[in-house]
Amino acid sequence: MYQPPHFREEGREALAALVRAHPLGLLVTAGPGGLMANPVPFLLYAEGEHGVLRAHVARANPQWRELEAVADCLVVFQGPEAYVTPSWYATKRETGRVVPTWNYATVQARGRPRAISDAGWLRRQVDDLTAAREGGRPEPWAVSDAPEPFVAAQLRAIVGVEIALTDVAGKWKMSQNRTDEDREGVAHGLAAEGDAAVAALVAERRP
Secondary structure (H helix, E strand, O other): OOOOHHHEEOOHHHHHHHHHHOOEEEEEEEEOOEEEEEEEEOEEEOOOOOOEEEEEEEOOOOHHHHHHHOOOEEEEEEEEEEEEOHHHOHHHHHOOOOOOEEEEEEEEEEEEEEEEOOHHHHHHHHHHHHHHHHOOOOOOOOHHHOOHHHHHHHHHOEEEEEEEEEEEEEEEEOOOOOOHHHHHHHHHHHHHOOOHHHHHHHHHOOO
């Protein structure tokens, strides 16, 4: 990933927070079947030097076989993003030498994958994923709410994915390359359009 120094994010907590807030990662492989990409919801575990990602895919999805054939893979997590019009820049009024751009936060995680068919592992994974998404609801659903024979049949229809991460790279492109006045204009413009998340990141991400 292209990472100019002023956009690079190396803080492990910030990287993990984005993954947990935006867990639907794009799983990318380049195996015998060629380039393949699928959106998959992941959970990040604080294990090893860089962490471990765990998920599952449908057994009918050919990508799990690609995972068995490759030494590494890539998962891309997309965080907040927004179009930035040059009309928000003070520089536009001063010189006119401005162009549009896009602000975004993203994490790219690389690692060694393995496909898992063990029923016990799969049950733990779907339990963990369900708890992560249902835990804050007033009446959370649990896997155990479904009939056990039904759950067993569903588990036979999926394959687990575990990726021991070897590198995690973050990029927060939030107008850090602009003047203070331009950044203030961007933050104000985004907030006025209702994009509070990116506006807040522009305001706090100063060079």
